[in-house]
Amino acid sequence: MTASAAPDNEVTLAPLSGAHIDSCVSLWNACRSGCRPLHYAPMISDTFTELFLSDASDRIVINLVALQAREVIGFASGTLRSGGEQGYITVVLVRDGDRRRGVGTRLLDGLEARLAAHGQPIDRYEVMFFNPVNIRWIVPGTDLHDHPNAPGVDVSCDGYLFLKNRGYRDVAYQNSYYLSLSYYRYPVDIESGIATLARGGIRIVRYDPHRHSGLNELFDDLGNDEWRRIVGANFAPDGPADPVLVVEDGDRVCGFTGPIRVQQSGRGYFAGIGVHSDYRGRGAGKALFAALCMELTEIGASFMTLFTGETNPARNIYEAAGFRIVRTWADMRRVL
Structure with a gap:
């Protein structure tokens, strides 16, 4: 007896492999456009491989793809720190035409299950800046002025409400600040x-x-x-x-x-x-x-970026120097 192939319209989950890299990079870059774009930096195959497929002694990275007719329509990645008690959700992406079909939920559920089953006891899932996988993002309206780490979930993106509706709760807010230094002078x-x-x-x-x-x-x-x-x-x-x-x-x-x-x-x-x-x-x-x-x-x-907590008094220092808030992020958590 042989196993029958999945119907062409069925969505299946599979571990990320080298054969999926180019499709995941295309998906990533496609999610940077549209009416509610992600402000992540443009992705190339080498950077994607380094972020999600490279070995590191301090972390375990778990990746999933959602496939339909062998085509990648979604990608999710999460991380475990060695000895940590939480699993980090790094990213969940779904192709524009396949959203609101439950693909993102399946990816998140599958990712959480694999993080929990890896053998390292965890008591919560988090989306925050302690994640050892750092995602570079771009300041809107600039010529690729960047910051090397996304410190949570961008509250203006669809992923914020997606996570809230799946049991994740806001635990803090981080504001990203930006200043062009082209003509900087002491106030x-x-x-x-x-x-x-x-x-x-x-x-x-x-x-x-x-x-x-x-x-x-x-x-x-x-x-x-x-x-x-x-x-x-x-x-x-x-x-x-x-x-x-x-x-x-x-x-x-x-x-x-x-x-x-x-x-x-x-x-x-x-x-x-x-x-x-x-x-x-x-x-x-x-x-x-x-x-x-x-x-x-x-x-x-030519510029500076930084982030700090919404209630951190240090924001007064940055604002006095002329910095402005360009993005607000939520640190989120789901307790098991």
């Missing part, structure tokens, strides 16, 4: 604030590891080991040693931002900004961030 009030700080002995300078002290104490105060790791790697013997800006009071470091570098797309790199709790409320954060924008402009950055 007048920040320039005045820098002068006021200087009169009190507080200055914005480049970090000098031979002169400054207190950098580790600053990271202790900020409670951010990821910033400690980034700055430490930058100044390691085999690191790039890019400049880092600090707020100094004498030789004491009481704020930081950097490292200062320009990415291939022309984006000014931004790891984060932090000011010691003893020095907040004086405008040091706004002065420090504006100084970063100026330094990035001087070394050739």
